[in-house]
Amino acid sequence: DAKTTQPPSMDCAEGRAANLPCNHSTISGNEYVYWYRQIHSQGPQYIIHGLKNNETNEMASLIITEDRKSSTLILPHATLRDTAVYYCIVRVAGNQFYFGTGTSLTVIP
Amino acid sequence: DTGVSQDPRHKITKRGQNVTFRCDPISEHNRLYWYRQTLGQGPEFLTYFQNEAQLEKSRLLSDRFSAERPKGSFSTLEIQRTEQGDSAMYLCASSLTQGSGNTIYFGEGSWLTVV
Numbered sequence: 001d002a003k004t005t006q007p008p009s010m011d012c013a014e015g016r017a018a019n020l021p022c023n024h025s026t027i028s029g030n031e032y033v034y035w036y037r038q039i040h041s042q043g044p045q046y047i048i049h050g051l052k053n054n055e056t057n058e059m060a061s062l063i064i065t066e067d068r069k070s071s072t073l074i075l076p077h078a079t080l081r082d083t084a085v086y087y088c089i090v091r092v093a094g095n096q097f098y099f100g101t102g103t104s105l106t107v108i109p
Numbered sequence: 110d111t112g113v114s115q116d117p118r119h120k121i122t123k124r125g126q127n128v129t130f131r132c133d134p135i136s137e138h139n140r141l142y143w144y145r146q147t148l149g150q151g152p153e154f155l156t157y158f159q160n161e162a163q164l165e166k167s168r169l170l171s172d173r174f175s176a177e178r179p180k181g182s183f184s185t186l187e188i189q190r191t192e193q194g195d196s197a198m199y200l201c202a203s204s205l206t207q208g209s210g211n212t213i214y215f216g217e218g219s220w221l222t223v224v
Binding site for chain 1: 113142151198212213214216217218
């Protein structure tokens with residue numbers, strides 16, 4: 001599975017949109033982009049995933065560039081409870097997940 | 110709650126003792142995964158099962174570690190002769206092989222402290 005690159009940390013003001021970038025320049029055509037988050041001492045929580053098209057659910061939006069070499073996770077109105085480590089993972093469906101070190105997002109009051 | 114369930118949530122053991130963790134996956138999920146996570150690191154893959162068959166094991170899974178899924182439902186992860194370096198959170202996850210992208214769902218983890 002392709003590797004991903006994420007900034008180690010980011011801050012976001014409460015109520016504003018949090019935009020978390022991820023680079024995956026070696027992604028292949030059958031690899032999905034997944035986002036998970038992990039709040040301190042808890043198991044990773046699934047957020048969203050996509051293959052080619054942009055996706056939106058009740059938690060977030062996923063924007064994938066046309067060449068699929070990068071993506072952005074958008075939390076539209078960040079709250080203090082969104083403070084967590086966010087992992088971007090690229091994976092062929094059916095393979096196991098390989099996690100990096102993710103982006104530590106801090107939402108500031 | 111019908112999510113992935115792990116037991117116990119916390120375990121403190123003396124070095125050299127054996128410990129066993131249990132995982133109950135989401136009902137009807139045919140794949141089950143074990144991961145390990147130490148402080149400041151992302152989860153590391155250990156092994157996974159499809160039904161009762163163990164299909165892949167990471168090199169992180171030393172011979173002191175053994176995982177089973179005897180009836181294709183719950184799974185156990187046993188660590189023999191524990192060492193201080195085994196102190197970590199052990200995560201279980203499950204998924205279906207069908208469906209869009211085969212999303213994996215994680216449990217809350219089992220914390221192990223070896224003293």
